Amino acid sequence: MAEYTAAERVALARNTARPGVVDYVQGLFTDFFEQKGDRLCGEDPSIFGGIGLFHGRPVTVIGHRKGKDLEERMACRFGMPNPEGYRKAGRLMDQAEKFGRPVITFIDTPGAYPGLEAEARGQGEAIARMLAKMSALTVPTIAIVTGEGGSGGALALGVGNRVLMLENAVYSVLSPEGFAAILWKDASRSDEACEVMKLTAADLLELGVIDRVIPEPVGGAHTDVAAMVRTLDRVLQEELAGLSRMSGHALFTGRYEKFRAMGAKALRKERT
């Protein structure tokens, strides 16, 4: 692995040339059919999802979309979903469960959109439902943090049997800027925040939050998208083969136990 500082990895993770879910879908799946709308009130392009074939096997794919040009970026609110996006993702997961398809998610968002309409339509409730739903699926689920994994808006697609992370991706409770602003009342100390937050793939592997780090081409995923796709293809085949041997009950239980153990080492008994 290349030696980057945490702040440099944050910059790489946010690089606008970095491949996103649409690139990975094009590279990894065939016969892809995009599904739109939450069937309740709208369509949110910042969540991209549908059905595709992975080496001949139908899978449900869902990911955060940041958009390619300015117009698309604006429409996607730079990858920050509204509740409709999460509810669409939930709908697609229900179908994956119904038809027995594995679910593969691509995580890349600064966070859920902090807007007036988002709150009016229940951003918190939408994310909470996603966490509950994803935790209880009986099909194999693989979550891959490909860029920015920001806050609850990222975790909403992240309750996988396996959680993988690209080498230069980051995953954190809040953006480093927001973190510095809240904790030190000084957003300019974000580089310092990057170091103490433990947000790199190596940090999170050590903390037991993710299962595997996926190496990127030298210089980052955007320097050789084809190579990145080849690596992902190999990793996904391995991971899916492993999970496909498990029963629905074992997938559910295994995922529960995995997240149940999160933070087990962060506890202490105080004398009372």
Added chain:
Amino acid sequence: MSSVFQRRRQKLLALKAMHSVSASVHPHSSEVCKNCGGEVPHRDLVAAGYVCPLCGYHHPIGAYYRLSQILDRGSFRELDEELASADPLDFPGYRQKLEKAQAKTGMNEGVVTALGRIGGMKVAVGVLDNRFFMGSMSAALGEKVTRLVEQAAKSRLPLILFSASGGARMQEGILSLMQMAKTSAALERFSRRGGLYISVLTHPTTGGVTASFASLGDIMLAEPGALIGFAGPRVIEQTIGQELPEGFQSAEYLLEHGFLDAVVPRSQMRETLIRLLKLHGKAGANRDG
């Protein structure tokens, strides 16, 4: 079975309850309401459960005080009281801040979990306390909530959670975030086994707690005027570049937008819970036990 133990338990809860309000509202002879600025005799404020008699503002109250108002006398049995944060990221200054909060509140973490009875019906109940790191989600808080949910599932008890939270515990970073998944997964399993979960949102409930266990109740209640949301009002104002409308993210706003069953004044909370437990009968409550 009653008598000595029950009386002792009641005494202990009463003592802790005293401590948990004296830290949030100072016991002068008269108080200034944080909302309307009116002067209220201290004993009137206490008699009204710290609801302002002039404007109806529900002052935040501590977890033990809340429990003393909700549970049957002598029924309180605290769980996992000793559980605390181990400072998992070795975060600069966090240990000292934890010690300070513990000394100030007499609590080890920002939630009290317990078994008790309401109207004679056995329940598993948890109350977040915003005096302890603003009720923010630490791994220990997530663990206590999860253990309570699992206990409720195992003992077939209805579950009641009172939320009050500023969101994530920044000093625990990603491990704070993961508690959202952990608690939500536990609640989903509890729900699939037929468990009743009543979620009560109190002022303020925001961030990761709103986006996980607080929003997953079969029955969703809130106290009047409580601020409830995912993103904080200031963050939203910065994003959209305009001021927010009056009453935005209030309990009443959420009721109007379809996210609550009812807004329940503090004075009616216990009676409302009793009625809801009764309505769920055996499915919700276990009268023996």
